[in-house]
Amino acid sequence: MNQFQYVRPSKPQAAIEAVTKDANATFIAGGTNLVDLMKRGIATPQKLVDINRLPLNKIEKENNGLRIGALALNSAVADDKLVRQKQPLLALALNAGASAQLRNMATVGGNMLQRTRCSYFYDLAMPCNKREPGTGCGALEGINRMHAIFGFSDKCIAVHPSDMSVALVALDATVLVSGPKGERRIPFADFHRLPGDTPEKDTNLEKGELITAVDIPDGPFTKHVHYQKVRERASYAFALLSVAAALDIENNTIKAARLAMGGVAHKPWRLTAAEQVLVGKPATEATFRQAAEVAMQGAKAFKHNAYKLKLGPNTIVQALRTAAAAA
Amino acid sequence: MKAQDKQIGAPMNRVDGRLKVTGGAKYSAEYELPNMAYAVLVGSTIAKGRLTSIDAKAAEKAPGVLAVVTHFNSPKVPGFDTAGKDPSQPATVGGPLKIFKDDKIRYNDQVIAVVVADSWERARYAARLVKAQYAQEKHKTNLEASVSDAFLPTAAKKNPKHPMNDYQRGQVDAYKTGAIKLESEYVIPTEVHHPMELQSITAHWEAPDRLTLYDKTQGTMATRRDFAKEWNLPEENVKVIATFVGGAFGNALHSWPHESAAIIAAKVVNRPVKLMLTREQMFTNVGYRPYTWQKLGMSATPDGKITAITHESIGQTSTYEEFTESTLAQTRMMYQSPNVTTRYRLASLDVCSPIWMRGPGEATGAFALESAMDEMAHMLNLDPLEFRLRNYTEQDPEKNKPWSTKFLKECYQLGAERVGWNKRQLKPGSLRDGEWLIGYGMGVGTFGAHRGAATVGAQLLPDGTVLLQCATTDIGPGTGTVMTQIAAETLGLDPKKIRFELGNSSFPKAGTQGGSSTVNSVGPATQEACLALKEKLRTLAGAAFASAKKEDVTLTDGYLTLAGNAGARVPYADLIKQGGDKAVTVEAKPGPEGQQYSMYSFSVHFAEVRVHELTGEVRVSKLVSCADAGTIVNEKTAGNQMKGGAVGGIGMALMEAAHIDDRFGRYVTKDFADYHVPVHADSPDVQVAFVNKPDPHVNNLGTKGIGEIAIIGVAPAIANAVFNATGKRIRELPITPDKLI
Structure with a gap:
């Protein structure tokens, strides 16, 4: 492993300063992704700023919503009574990710910052614009079974691997960030980026900015929710494709709907047009199918991932069916 | 467990179980x-x-x-x-x-x-x-692009009797003129032992x-x-x-x-x-199950008699080594067909050499053969089990020899009952549970009951324990445990007083642990070494033992004793004084039985699967594996092997595949995030049943071998169940959701 310095500040400001001042410094929390990347030589930070001592792990009620500290563990959030009561979709998505052991280490902030699992990104001997800008996209004409069908560019067709983020984008969450220029709030949908010409940048965080919490506004989605994750084994695998669905149903009429997909783009993919199709309609198979068709507009497949064009709408229907039926 | 209990067949715990779970077992690193x-x-x-x-x-x-x-x-x-x-x-x-x-x-x-x-x-x-x-x-790393360069293995070219040569009985490719026929291609991707x-x-x-x-x-x-x-x-x-x-697993x-x-x-x-x-x-860098392309043609009469099979395969090998495996062996002997043609070819690619992976060759071949059996049964509108029974071989049609033993029909019966085969519908897509389509499938496996020479040393130690040594390894099946049982039964000694040491080339020699041959080979050597030790001690034990038969002599609680003669008790110390602590070393070898009989283990696997109608996800909800493996020395460790093989078969059927990006000639699957093996949630509680009837010809113990037949036939059982659930025939493994939606 590369030599690196390690510091463990106890105040957020000190942590922010440490990363801001040092071009090759980075935050580390659970380390479930960063340590792997370091072992493989993909990430080579010269300074690790361990933020685990910062007081950022609370889960609490806040202004008509829920505030989840950036250092709250994935397992703690998934098991939290408030979360399960107010935002059960988030708990479902979290429990669909990784393994129990990883969820016990991984934090909410770290989960959002996971890097893609594209195998070209992970192999130093392969081209990858995300890892080494200018080398080309290995997946574009390579083995791209896992890759994007929305929002890609010819520089990168990787997908974001997080399950949690799919639920958060559906739930209109906001990311709270503290940085050298002060604090700011980033709507979750604007937190991750599309690859464009700079796929090396996964998010809109700036150097030295630290995620401190995620806010989720209270909503009516406490019952009819489902996170449908499709994978070729029953557990512990990244999604081929996933759907987060949340419905507010009254007298079998959909009053409000949220829908997002994972495993299809460089960021968690909110399906607002499909949501609009759902609202005001009866919660029936035909409605779900119609929404699914709208959701897939603009999707484009590569050599090995054309199945997602069919799996996408099917999974949306399945997620909506299950959400509607949830008692 | 007490000495007087029967040891062979007892479900004894592993002798090294505690060491393994406490970290006391030392591995090479x-x-x-x-x-x-x-x-x-x-x-x-x-x-x-x-x-x-x-x-x-x-x-x-x-x-x-x-x-x-x-x-x-x-x-x-x-x-x-x-x-x-x-x-x-x-x-x-x-x-x-x-x-x-x-x-x-x-x-x-x-x-x-x-x-x-x-x-x-x-x-x-x-x-x-x-x-x-x-x-x-x-470079060349794509087999499909190298099919035209495929060649007969050099060993076969040099030796017309080599098993990799083309085989035929009856007419060549007779299926082509058959009344009811099929011709299908099958692909197994590269799988890695891991x-x-x-x-x-x-x-x-x-x-x-x-x-x-x-x-x-x-x-x-x-x-x-x-x-x-x-x-x-x-x-x-x-x-x-x-x-x-x-x-x-072979690597x-x-x-x-x-x-x-x-x-x-x-x-x-x-x-x-x-x-x-x-x-x-x-x-x-340590081998894999090679990417293999297969084509299988079959014809049958309307009443379900196979008239011809042609089975061809092309397996991948490296440029510096010709790796071959018995992909086509099962096709030549499993079913009664008057016309059988097999052709085995290799394609040299710029890749590392493959190496046998559990159920080598046969597991690959069985995917084609057992899928084709299911396809033909469907064409004939016959129950696939009935179709197999109509083509059952009562003697080896390839070698024209009697089987040493074959209890495959008993396996069929055991498995069909346990999986609930009677629920299976002939028409695919007939059964469902809400969004899940349900199907049943079966697949048959076989592997040669191989036996080689092995030598075991046996020694009475001053503390009253018997030390046995053999160079064989134990890669997980529980070799040390079952040898302890064989020794305990032969000596009449408490298993706790026996120590079987292995995994050292300085010990008396044995073959490699592979090809399901260890118990068949080292078992008899252990038995004979223990008999020789008793015989040696008997000769040192004085007058009372002079004319005793060695079967009546036992080692108990520090004394050599004699059945039916309570007075005949000689303390070990007396025997050791006379040189009784010197090791005896005995080699046991197979005899001519292999010339007289065709010796195979058999298995059948029955799967019940659930396929999601919208997402194409497949879950194996039941898996029943039944084996005719001769005498089962330890039902617990043997059951472990069967379950492990079944889980390996789930991986083979549903998820395992290592892919090379041919532009770079480099694997893109290089970790467990990309290369999936089953997790616990993918494995049902695998049910195992053994016929447990001794084979009198392979060796005195009656064993035939388990490790390979545990996986051979599992993948086609699952693929056939997927067909029964959905009507979709997947001929390229693994059966992932993208192939089913």
Whole structure:
């Protein structure tokens, strides 16, 4: 492993300063992704700023919503009574990710910052614009079974691997960030980026900015929710494709709907047009199918991932069916 | 368990179970030797070409680095220099890669350097600093693109009796003119063994001509022979220790570049060197089940009698070694067909050599044959079990010999009852539970009941225990446990008073643990060594024992005793005084029975699967595996093997596939995020049933072997169940959701 310095500040400001001042410094929390990347030589930070001592792990009620500290563990959030009561979709998505052991280490902030699992990104001997800008996209004409069908560019067709983020984008969450220029709030949908010409940048965080919490506004989605994750084994695998669905149903009429997909783009993919199709309609198979068709507009497949064009709408229907039926 | 209980057949706990679960069992990477150094491999980043230079300056200067060994500075390995044997010539049958011998790159991630340092972390860091330059050549890594270059294995060309030659009985390709016929192509992707324990070795030159290896191997004797040859040493100068092996599934049946690298490195730094592969290197340097294309044609009469089968296969091999396996063996003997044609071919690609992976060849072949059986049964509108019964072979149609034993019909019956076969509907897609389509399928497996020569040493120790020793390994099936049971029963001694030591090439010799042959071979040697020990002690025990039969002599509580004669009791101490503590060593060998009988183990697997109508996800909800494996020495360890094989079969059917990006000739699946093996949630509670009838011909114990038949036939059982659930016939494994929606 590369030599690196390690510091463990106890105040957020000190942590922010440490990363801001040092071009090759980075935050580390659970380390479930960063340590792997370091072992493989993909990430080579010269300074690790361990933020685990910062007081950022609370889960609490806040202004008509829920505030989840950036250092709250994935397992703690998934098991939290408030979360399960107010935002059960988030708990479902979290429990669909990784393994129990990883969820016990991984934090909410770290989960959002996971890097893609594209195998070209992970192999130093392969081209990858995300890892080494200018080398080309290995997946574009390579083995791209896992890759994007929305929002890609010819520089990168990787997908974001997080399950949690799919639920958060559906739930209109906001990311709270503290940085050298002060604090700011980033709507979750604007937190991750599309690859464009700079796929090396996964998010809109700036150097030295630290995620401190995620806010989720209270909503009516406490019952009819489902996170449908499709994978070729029953557990512990990244999604081929996933759907987060949340419905507010009254007298079998959909009053409000949220829908997002994972495993299809460089960021968690909110399906607002499909949501609009759902609202005001009866919660029936035909409605779900119609929404699914709208959701897939603009999707484009590569050599090995054309199945997602069919799996996408099917999974949306399945997620909506299950959400509607949830008692 | 008490001595008087019957030991063979008892579900005894593993003798090393406690050691394994408490961390007390020492695996090859866990040996610590004084002054040890650590080695990490550097692999090529091209698939074919020549190394033009290696810049190791930065690595050599890195902290703690002792040496960077490459083709450019490696000491000569004397055994590599056998004249006229250029490993790059596919014209020869070839042999393991001779690393650092020349500048040729034969596959991607081929070992081009080994970095040795005073700690593993430092070696790993420095390994990343090694930079190579290549003159790249055009590579071939795609089998489908190389079909036209496929060839008959050289061994078959040289020897018309070699089993890899084309086979035919009756008319060639007679299925083509059959009344009801099918012709289907099947593909098995490359699958990787991936035992939990990574391949590792500690190489220690105890003297310039004396080498000790703590190695992950399935055969201590074979590894000793290979490396004695590589270094032109007498075999007795090389010692191989593999006391515990954390799974292998075949990938430790061969000697690999990392072993050679560790031995060379140890020579260079003159210190013991430990080398452990990374999980990524487990994909590239220690073999795999080869990508195989198959075509199967079959014809049948309307009343369900097979009239002809033609089965062809092309398996992938490397450019420097011709790896072959028995892909077509099951097709020649399983069903009563008057006309059978088989053709086996290889395609040489710029890849690492494959190696047998559990149920080698047969598991691949059975996917085609047993899928085709299901396809034909469907065409005939017949229950697939009934179709198999109508074509059951009462003697071996290939060799025209009687079976030593065959209780496959009993297996069919056991399995069909347990899985609930009567619920199966002939028409696919008939059963469902809400969104899940339900289907049932079956697949048959067979594997030769192989037996080889084995030698076991038996010795009475002063503390009253009996020590048995054999060079065999135990890669997980519980060899030490079942040998203890065989010895306990033969000696009449409490199993706790028996210690069976294995995994050391200095012990009395035995073959490699592979091909389901260990109990068949080492079992009789253990039995005979124990009988010889009793006989020896009897002769030392004085007058009362003079005319006793050895079956009546037992070892109990510190005394040699005689059945039916309470007065005949001789303390061990008396026997030991007369030399009773010297080991007896006995070799047991197969006789002519293999000429007289066709000897096979058989299995059948029944699967119930659920396929989601919208997402195409497949879940195996029931799996029943039944085996005719002769006498079951220990139902617990034998059951473990069957369950392990069944889970391996779920992986083969539903998720395992290693993919190469042919543009780079390089694997894109290089970790467990990309290469999936089943997790617990993918495995139902596998039900196992044994016929448990002895085979009187393979050996005195009546055993036939379990390890391979545990997986052979599982993948087609699942594929056939998927067809029954959905009406979709998937002929290319694995059956992933994208193929079903």
